[in-house]
Amino acid sequence: MxxxxxxxxxxxxxxxxxxxxxxxxxxxxxxxxxxxxxxxxxxxxxxxxxxxxxxxxxxxxxxxxxxxxxxxxxxxxxxxxxxxxxxxxxxxxxxxxxxxxxxxxxxxxxxxxxxxxxxxxxxxxxxxxxxxxxxxxxxxxxxxxxxxxDRVAILRRGRLAEVDTLENLRQVAVHRLEVDMAGGRDSDSGLAGVPGVKEVRREGDHLLISYEGSADPLIKALAAHDVSAIRSRDDDLEEVFLDLYRDRGEGS
Amino acid sequence: MSRPVLLMTLRQRWLATLLSGLAVVLVVLMTGALFPSLGDAIGKLELPEGVSELLGGADYGSLTGWMRTEVGAVYGPLVIAAAAITGISSQLAGEEESGILGLLLAHPVSRRSLLLAKAAGVAISVVAIAIMTWLGLIAGVAIAGGGIGVGKLAALAAHLALFGLACGALALAIAAGTGRRAVANAVAAGIAVLGYLLNGFAPLVSGLDWTKYLTFFYYYTDGDPLSTGVDLAHLAILAAAAVALTVVSVVLFRDRDLRA
Structure with missing residues (x-):
């Protein structure tokens, strides 16, 4: 056009x-x-x-x-x-x-x-x-x-769903951490209640934790556990965008 | 008109043009070679009026009748119309379907100048086939022993050329309007064949006689260029039809959404 x-x-x-x-x-x-x-x-x-x-x-x-x-x-x-x-x-x-x-x-x-x-x-x-x-x-x-x-526009079903800098989109988007716990099976109890955390899911031996905004409360909460490894799943931007689609999807 | 597009069209079409021209030339030469032995033996066929009209009189006894029937009535117009129709359909609608047109038109070329350049390229190809046909006819008549003047042969070639241009312009309008190669090919060829049949059979039905004036074929063949030379009025009508259809094409193509 x-x-x-x-x-x-x-x-x-x-x-x-x-x-x-x-x-x-x-x-x-x-x-x-x-x-x-x-x-x-x-x-x-x-x-x-x-x-x-x-x-x-x-x-x-x-x-x-x-x-x-x-x-x-x-x-x-x-x-x-x-x-x-x-x-x-x-x-x-x-x-x-x-x-x-x-x-x-x-x-x-x-x-x-x-x-x-x-x-x-x-x-x-x-x-x-x-x-x-x-x-x-x-x-x-x-x-x-x-x-x-520098700036990203997201199209959804032919309509502009979002235009913003990548930075800002990331801020509001959901982040993911993959955490390996040395402890037992129910070591994830309590994490779901931490401010900002949206979902805690067990995936094989790891926990997959989704959170919004600052990572601080989550990290502090994890500090009480026996954590053997933490990996960021953030470079998987795809997930971030998929969340964006899901969150804002039905309203637009 | 875009010069680069014209040159590219010629480059894309030259081989098909040459092959179409050679196809006519070979048949014309063969036809010429066969006349001395076959023509007299067959003589004038007694066929039902419509059928003999379709075959250009079916008078095999004279060289003029022989050439008119063998080359002028069916084979010549068939080859030239096919070259014109498939040529422009592939150049315009075919390139739109493959996405090349979208690329070209993302460059600073207007749609009108692109369409006119494509049309001109295919028109040159049609005229080239007509000229090859003319040269073939000269040789074919010489092989048969002579008897038709070079001017009369040129008249047939001129009628062929304008018939081909009119058929091509029809395909151009359909290609410009639809962007679909198969549709342009089928509809233009269908109309050309229908015109051929109408021109042959409509005169037999009193109420339908006038429909022959709607066919390109009538203006191509009715003046009998091989016997009487060019019919300028009929050529002018074919040319006017080609120009009018080209104008329609430009208008149809101007605002249509191209398939990207």
């Missing part, structure tokens, strides 16, 4: 201060786009496809294209139809960045990329942001969102 592929049923959208409907060409000149499912002419090589897309922009710097290709280790000399998903995705990334756009719209950009390329891609995102660029990135990989995003 931002790029004019589908029309809104109502409302308006602006990028770079210009209306997406009225100034579509100008916006598309200044925006880089990577579709979620990046389709190209299978018989063309990557270099030919990028050349074509560059011509649609009235020409872009060959040096920038080359630098991006080197950076991602893209294979530009083979027909696109013969490339793996990851190698096709690299070409998509080059096409989105090759005209050095001020705004980027990237749909699932790391799909199929190996971790090293993901890393260099994220470094490129940092550089673009440092240059003053704006990046709108959609992803189901929440660890990626956590790594690159």
């Amino acid at each position: 931002l790029l004019g592929l589908i029309a809104p049923t109502g409302g308006s959208a602006c990028i770079l201060g210009r209306d997406c409907r009225a100034d579509g060409l100008e916006i598309r000149r200044r925006v880089g786009y990577l579709p979620g499912d990046f389709a190209m002419y299978p018989r063309l090589t990557g270099a030919e496809m990028l050349g074509h897309l560059a011509e649609l922009r009235g020409g872009t710097s060959a040096a920038v294209r080359k630098a991006l290709a080197d950076r991602f280790g893209a294979e530009l000399d083979r027909p696109i139809g013969e490339l793996s998903t990851g190698n096709r995705q690299k070409i998509g990334l080059i096409s989105a960045f090759m005209h050095e756009p001020e705004v980027l719209i990237l749909d699932e950009p790391i799909a199929g990329l190996d971790p090293l390329v993901q890393q260099s891609f994220h470094a490129l995102l940092d550089e673009t942001a440092a240059r003053g660029g704006t990046i709108l990135l959609s992803s189901h990989t929440l660890s990626e969102v956590e790594r690159v995003a």
Whole structure:
């Protein structure tokens, strides 16, 4: 919709201060786009496809294209139809960045990329942001969102459920601790009553404790027990977001 | 019109264009080679009026009749319409279905200039097939021993070209409106075949005779270009239909939600 592929049923959208409907060409000149499912002419090589897309922009710097290709280790000399998903995705990334756009719209950009390329891609995102660029990135990989995003919007059934900084979302979100107790079976008694704790569940040999806000009351309560190990399950952002969905879900 | 899109369309279509052209040329050459031995033997077939009309008169006794029946009546228009219809359907609706169109239109290219460039690319392919057909006819007639002027052969090729353009423009409008390749192919081909049958049989039914004027086929074949040369009025009608359908395509394509 931002790029004019589908029309809104109502409302308006602006990028770079210009209306997406009225100034579509100008916006598309200044925006880089990577579709979620990046389709190209299978018989063309990557270099030919990028050349074509560059011509649609009235020409872009060959040096920038080359630098991006080197950076991602893209294979530009083979027909696109013969490339793996990851190698096709690299070409998509080059096409989105090759005209050095001020705004980027990237749909699932790391799909199929190996971790090293993901890393260099994220470094490129940092550089673009440092240059003053704006990046709108959609992803189901929440660890990626956590790594690159300043502000996060959560869509739920096509509606915006939440827009906030990652920091703030974390504050209100539920955290999880995995605790191993040296004591007996009923050593979890009492923990459920600690302020902030939402749930205490036994999972094999560990306790899985969910809590909100400060960890302090929980830690103090655990101090009375014989704890052999504590692990944070927090990096599993997915759980956090799932909770967010559940908590706010039915009201919206 | 977007020049890069036009060049890419030509690049995507050139092989199919060449093969379609060669398919016509081979048949024309064979037809030419067979005439001396078969034409006289068959002579003019006595067929029911509608059927003979479908076969362009079924007069196998003269080279003009032979070529009209073998190439002009069925095979030529079949190949050129198929190339035009499948060409534009794959270029527009096929690329929309595969997602390529969504990518191209995320670049600074307007929908109108993209559609016109695709249409122009396929139009060039259709004209190229007609020109190859013309050259094939010249050679085929020479093999058969001569007897039809180069100008008359060019007239048939010109009628073929505009018939193909009109069929292609019909497929273009359907592709632009629906974004579905199979629908564009099937509906445009169906209408073309229906036109062929109507033009052949409608004159036999007094109340339906007028329907032949609605078919592209009537304007393609009624002037008998192989005998009488080009019929400018009929060519103009086919051209006008192609232009009108292209305008309709631009309007249909302008505000439609593309499948991303």
